[in-house]
Amino acid sequence: MFTGIVEETGTIQAIKKTGLSMALTIAASKVTSDVRLGDSIAVNGICLTVTGFSDNQFTVDVMPETVKATSLNGLSKGSKVNLERAMSANGRFGGHFVSGHVDGTAEITRIEKKSNAVYYDLKLSPELTKTLVLKGSITVDGVSSTIFGLSDESVTVSVIPHTISETIFRTKAVGSIVNIECDMIGKYLYRFLHKTEQTKSNQTITEAFFSENGF
Amino acid sequence: MFTGIVEETGTIQAIKKTGLSMALTIAASKVTSDVRLGDSIAVNGICLTVTGFSDNQFTVDVMPETVKATSLNGLSKGSKVNLERAMSANGRFGGHFVSGHVDGTAEITRIEKKSNAVYYDLKLSPELTKTLVLKGSITVDGVSSTIFGLSDESVTVSVIPHTISETIFRTKAVGSIVNIECDMIGKYLYRFLHKTEQTKSNQTITEAFFSENGF
Amino acid sequence: MFTGIVEETGTIQAIKKTGLSMALTIAASKVTSDVRLGDSIAVNGICLTVTGFSDNQFTVDVMPETVKATSLNGLSKGSKVNLERAMSANGRFGGHFVSGHVDGTAEITRIEKKSNAVYYDLKLSPELTKTLVLKGSITVDGVSSTIFGLSDESVTVSVIPHTISETIFRTKAVGSIVNIECDMIGKYLYRFLHKTEQTKSNQTITEAFFSENGF
Structure with a gap:
């Protein structure tokens, strides 16, 4: 962990x-x-x-x-x-559980410096973005980052100068490939929600459903 | 812990x-x-x-x-x-959060060596798999493992040579029974989500519900 | 801690x-x-x-x-x-993460000895049980215990002879009031999930939702 x-x-x-x-x-x-x-x-x-x-x-x-x-x-x-x-037992409960089990990779498609932050656009598969949420967490090459932009095929993270200087972000360029771990909690919720939906949608919202509910 | x-x-x-x-x-x-x-x-x-x-x-x-x-x-x-x-206060979480409260057992149904890893298929109850997630964590006989394959009734974990030599994995064969603890984070989220689902579905979809939502 | x-x-x-x-x-x-x-x-x-x-x-x-x-x-x-x-730097987490911030009290409603274990039923508020999970951990008067039974208003824990002899469990009877602390990881995840639910439920059920579902 x-x-x-x-x-x-x-x-x-x-x-x-x-x-x-x-x-x-x-x-x-x-x-x-x-x-x-x-x-x-x-x-x-x-x-x-x-x-x-x-x-x-x-x-x-x-x-x-x-x-x-x-x-x-x-x-x-x-x-x-x-x-x-690995996290030390008397470490702080950080806002973000990272298991170290990488979900896939992404390609850096844009790097833009704005005031004291640098924004990175990452192109990645919808299989990964589906479990993410705006302002949620994502790990990029082991760096816990916040999601500032999100679409089906891309994520934008913003990195502060300290993190850039202390990590290999400083060696990255457009086209670089990075390791992505999606937030553990998001992955669990996505799976549970869709397993429930799957079971529910096997019972599709039918005419009968409405009549059962008195309509 | x-x-x-x-x-x-x-x-x-x-x-x-x-x-x-x-x-x-x-x-x-x-x-x-x-x-x-x-x-x-x-x-x-x-x-x-x-x-x-x-x-x-x-x-x-x-x-x-x-x-x-x-x-x-x-x-x-x-x-x-x-x-x-038990975790020492200055120890590190090299695996994941394991409580030592076993959820059930599983049967080894396949053991396959691939390059420097050995893959184990474990047959277990849907009651256990429902709280698991691909690339999530699971404890097998006390060994923190990564889930590489997952279906309603089985899980595939992959174990590196170091772990095999240091644990009783080395004594296991197809048919062996192992203790399973599901990841604590998954169990909590599964229960919370289904309690929320339960509370939501107890509020049957009423006329008021539709009018509140502008229909 | x-x-x-x-x-x-x-x-x-x-x-x-x-x-x-x-x-x-x-x-x-x-x-x-x-x-x-x-x-x-x-x-x-x-x-x-x-x-x-x-x-x-x-x-x-x-x-x-x-x-x-x-x-x-x-x-x-x-x-x-x-x-x-409090945990010393070279101590071990023999139980689980306990903060010492009691969440509330519970009343002992049943005590049953079965072989070498004693089972205690504890009546407590749904506000407390909502963050608990079967086989999860709970602290009773400062004693780290495993949840063997769980309903909206009660929890069953099982205590081994060693623990009974070493703690004030030995002085307890049906009707006794005990202090309860719910597991920190459960509380943390419960809050996180309900914050996410809140953000999702702000997106009301729209006309589009129905057309997506074929109405």
Whole structure:
């Protein structure tokens, strides 16, 4: 469980591909300070398990399913990545539960600086936008962001200078691919609501429905 | 409160059945290192209270309700079990919010190795799947897992080699029974949504309802 | 933050009432071992601030609001109370997240011993049950408990012998009043869902809604 507050940006030291899976070695200082085997660390928003570590670097295994559903394939030696350790038990209940299970990717289609904020338009599938809500939360490469604009195929988020300087947002350009996790609560509500609708709409609003209700 | 990151596997030393309840004596080293009477330890995902301990073993009481709702009845002397101590205040939520209150059991119906991941199909009741969501979390024998496939009667989780080697997943086969805890967040939202649906549908659609909405 | 694992039962030495507020002096040994002015101690699940202490006793002030919302008024000299210190940095969440902010009281309406567990039916307001969920957590007089039964106006919890012997559950009878705190995660999600419902229901049922449904 994470909160979407990036702790530091690390650097890819090595990428070992074996068939469809991958092992990443990442240089970092803060998240390795108390690391142990089996710990969970979010790498660009993807929850990965630490399988090895030394002073200032750690290694993680990436399953085929995860490689396929994220932007990890676009990484190379020297790439910068957002890093966050799992939420600490005495941490604050942030406004946003992030599981680190990425739902898909999006493409940056517009970057616009307005006063002290930068607006990013992200093109993404309706499968993802359907569970989102205006002013709701979305995680972009592990960064918890607020949704300022929303349509069937795009989302607009606005990022403050501090977040840009502390994350890989600073390395992004129009055309960049980012990992997207939709807010957990929205996903649950969408599924429950549509399962109920499904059961209800199997009983479509028919003439009989009205007569049952005395019309 | 747990997080679904198993700390070690212990071994059943003795099982004492009294009527419908049970007392288990479990050999372990890591979770007994700082154990105290009254501590909570998750045994195959079930939160149990320590009622006795010595150097490398501890004893727990199991209520009839818990014996009935879980796979504990299938254990025997020498069985391996997953163990996790309650979240430490300075610990991290490497998995998700796990209460240790098991919701039911599931049967493993398929095990498939794909590259560096192993996929498990679990057959379980619609009463449990109704509160789950794709890419959501589920606890299997105390192991925090990601839902990669979901239907009314089954869930597919994928487990990385590290987790398999560190837990009793390594002892499981098709037909094995596992304990399931559904994600707490999903259960809450499901109940709230259906209570709201219930209150809404109790207000049958009346003449007044239509006029209020301008028809 | 507490976790609902009672450390010891203390004894009321003195109760000083001033208008609607109250000062309690409580005899205890364990929780006074490292006590300091300003520390938080949960008394029957109520987070109170230590305003004075000597070897084996401490004093706390109780605000009118807290006196009104809890069962403290029912205490007298010699009454036993459940005590728990705030989570220490190296403590463990053996129960669940407990804030010590009591939501209300409940009346015990049934006590039934079944094998090695005792079941308690608690009558409480729908305002409290609405945020609860089956197999979820609830705090009863500061004791973290699992919800085994739930209806609009009642909750059933089951308590193991160890917990009964270590807490004031042993002094309770049918008719006793207990303090209730509902699970923090449930309250948080309930509020979040109803805020979202409010935003949705502002979009009244329009002509379009009906034409979409074929009318």
